[in-house]
Amino acid sequence: xxxxxxxxxxxxxxxxxxxxxxxxxxxxxxxxxxxxxxxxxxxxxxxxxxxxxxxxxxxxxxxxxxxxxxxxxxxxxxxxxxxxxxxxxxxxxxxxxxxxxxxxxxxxxxxxxxxxxxxxxxxxxxxxxxxxxxxxxxxxxxxxxxxxxxxxxxxxxxxxxxxxxxxxxxxxxxxxxxxxxxxxxxxxxxxxxxxxxxxxxxxxxxxxxxxxxxxxxxxxxxxxxxxxxxxxxxxxxxxxxxxxxxxxxxxxxxxxxxxxxxxxxxxxxxxxxxxxxxxxxxxxxxxxxxxxxxxxxxxxx
Amino acid sequence: xxxxxxxxxxxxxxxxxxxxxxxxxxxxxxxxxxxxxxxxxxxxxxxxxxxxxxxxxxxxxxxxxxxxxxxxxxxxxxxxxxxxxxxxxxxxxxxxxxxxxx
Numbered sequence: 129x130x131x132x133x134x135x136x137x138x139x140x141x142x143x144x145x146x147x148x149x150x151x152x153x154x155x156x157x158x159x160x161x162x163x164x165x166x167x168x169x170x171x172x173x174x175x176x177x178x179x180x181x182x183x184x185x186x187x188x189x190x191x192x193x194x195x196x197x198x199x200x201x202x203x204x205x206x207x208x209x210x211x212x213x214x215x216x217x218x219x220x221x222x223x224x225x226x227x228x229x230x231x232x233x234x235x236x237x238x239x240x241x242x243x244x245x246x247x248x249x250x251x252x253x254x255x256x257x258x259x260x261x262x263x264x265x266x267x268x269x270x271x272x273x274x275x276x277x278x279x280x281x282x283x284x285x286x287x288x289x290x291x292x293x294x295x296x297x298x299x300x301x302x303x304x305x306x307x308x309x310x311x312x313x314x315x316x317x318x319x320x321x322x323x324x325x326x327x328x329x330x331x332x333x334x335x336x337x338x339x340x341x342x343x344x345x346x347x348x349x350x351x352x353x354x355x356x357x358x359x360x361x362x363x364x365x366x367x368x369x370x371x372x373x374x375x376x377x378x379x380x381x382x383x384x385x386x387x388x389x390x391x392x393x394x395x396x397x398x399x400x401x402x403x404x405x406x407x408x409x410x411x412x413x414x415x416x417x418x419x420x421x422x423x424x425x426x427x428x429x
Numbered sequence: 430x431x432x433x434x435x436x437x438x439x440x441x442x443x444x445x446x447x448x449x450x451x452x453x454x455x456x457x458x459x460x461x462x463x464x465x466x467x468x469x470x471x472x473x474x475x476x477x478x479x480x481x482x483x484x485x486x487x488x489x490x491x492x493x494x495x496x497x498x499x500x501x502x503x504x505x506x507x508x509x510x511x512x513x514x515x516x517x518x519x520x521x522x523x524x525x526x527x528x529x530x531x
Contacts (some may be wrong), residue, residue, distance in 0.1 A: 148446070151479050155512075163447075305482055305513045312450060312484050331489055338459065343452070400521050401485040407520040 134294055134301045135250055137161040138177075140170040140184040140196065141212070146235075150183070153239065158301040159246075160294070167191025171199055174207070180295075181249050186213035186220060194220050194227070201228055208249055212237060263296035266366065273362040277323045278350050280360065286311060287364035287373065299427055306408040307371065307425055313401040314375050314421050315360070322377030322419065323358035324349045374422040381417035430454065432461040440530075441465030444476040449487030458487075462494045471503030474530045480514050488521065495527065506530040 137159055139150050147163040154161040162177070164170050167184075168191055174182065182200065186193035193211050200207050211224045214235040221232050231245055271287055286308055294304040320326045326349070330342035349355040358378040365372040405412055411424035430453045435442045443461045448454065458475075465473055475491065477483075483491075495505040508530040510518055518524045 148479065151446075155479060155481060302513060309450075309482055309484055309513075309517070312482075316484075316486065334493075338463065400488055403521055404485055404517065 134297075134304075135159045135246055136178065136180045136295065137246075138170060138173055138179045138182045139163050140165075140167065140182065140188070140193075142166060142185065142188045146185070157243075160301065160304075167193075167196040167199070170196055171203075174200055175203060178291075179207070180253055181208050181210060181246065183210045183212055186211050186215060186224065192220075194224055197224055197227055197229055208253070210245065210249070263292060263298060266368070268365070268367045270366075271364045273364075274359055275362075276357050276359055277319050278356045280315065280319050287362065289364050289366050289371070293366065293371070293427070303425070303427070307373075310405045310408045310423055310425075311373055313404050314373070314423060315362075317401055318360055318375045318377040318379075318421065320346065321382065322379030323360065324355045325379055369427050371425045371427060372422060373425075374420060376415075376420040379419060381419045430457040432457050434461050434464050436465065436468065436470060439470065439472055441468070441470035441473045442476060443473065444478075445480050447479065448481055449477075449483040449490070451486070455486055455490040458490050458494070462497075466497065471498055471501055472506070473498060473503070474506045474508055477507055477514055478509055478511075481512070483514050483517055488517075488523065491523075491527075504528070 137154060139147060139154075139161060141147050141150070141163075142165050144165070147165065151161065151163050162173055162179075164173055166188060170182065170184065171191070173179075184193045184196055188196075191199070193213070197209050197211070200209060209229050210231055210233065211221065211229045212233045212235060213221055215221060225232060230249060233242060233245065269289055271289060273287070290299075290304060290307050290311075293299045294301065299307070321328070324346060326342055326346055328342070330345060331340050333341040335341070335344075360378075361376040363372075363374040365374075405421075405423060409423040410426045411422075413422045414420065430447075432446060433444045435444075443458070443465065445454075445458065449458065462473065473494065475494075491505070491507075497503075498505050506528050507518075510524065510529050515524075518527070
């Protein structure tokens with residue numbers, strides 16, 4: 129059975145209750161989403177990330193929905209934008225349609241109608257973006273990234289191929305979340321325990337201000353070129369049925385104990401990263417010196 | 430990043446917004462927890478309805494809250510436990526030590 133691509137949505141609304149309500153709805157449907165409170169934040173998000181659909185309130189302080197639509201159309205003319213408003217019959221709402229909004233939905237939102245609209249948008253995108261279908265013809269793809277420790281705190285590092293596989297419907301949102309979680313754990317281990325040489329036990333040493341030693345030393349070492357400039361090499365390899373992600377650091381290395389398990393009454397605030405990787409990926413291998421990890425996820429294609 | 434808090438009777442509630450997988454999220458949880466803790470509440474409920482991912486960093490922060498409350502015979506609860514977060518909790522057997530608030 130071919131999986132349907134998961135919608136990736138950006139919601140823009142200055143009303144926190146609206147954002148929370150939509151966020152819960154998106155979450156329950158397994159959709160990928162971001163929530164922002166104003167037009168400026170939406171433009172910033174839109175420039176960094178690809179969204180299938182941007183949903184915006186019309187009346188907002190600062191950059192309103194119509195101005196946001198105009199700004200988005202300048203940088204991404206193909207971007208699909210849906211306007212949600214309590215003022216559906218006004219000149220501004222009609223102007224949004226004239227300037228390229230795919231539809232106007234009235235508040236309070238009829239969720240059935242909303243879901244139909246999203247479904248229609250996704251079907252239309254699938255037809256108009258042949259490169260999404262092209263992923264089903266892909267025989268292999270390899271990406272190699274190299275960055276320094278400090279970069280990991282500034283940029284989103286998840287390999288692009290994971291997002292592409294989800295958008296093409298080759299993996300479902302749950303598999304994407306598992307891969308994302310395992311990847312985050314492995315990258316954190318490589319950066320923090322590898323390159324920055326931070327000790328897990330330091331998380332239990334809390335000072336009078338409630339700050340743990342681990343967090344304190346991490347901040348210091350991210351400013352120290354000796355640690356901060358050490359590199360991380362990330363390799364993501366896709367072939368039909370299999371995704372392999374390898375991460376290599378330049379730390380001192382360590383002896384990995386893949387047999388170690390925590391039990392329900394081991395209430396320590398660290399040490400669960402490896403368990404998460406073992407529980408979410410299908411294969412896990414470490415190099416002898418502990419500086420490189422390779423994770424494999426088998427995909428149902 | 431701030432998490433809304435609420436007190437109802439003897440319970441304090443923290444509504445986690447977004448994923449619990451970053452330093453910012455961990456700090457926001459710590460601040461929200463301290464806010465309720467400093468008001469004398471020792472039964473605290475974490476609302477995880479809007480959380481899609483919780484990683485070992487977020488779990489570490491949750492367990493710090495758990496340990497602080499347990500030291501004073503308090504209770505940390507979670508609600509709801511659903512989706513991928515539920516799977517992660519079960520994988521790490523955290524569902525055995527963190528009760529669900531009905």
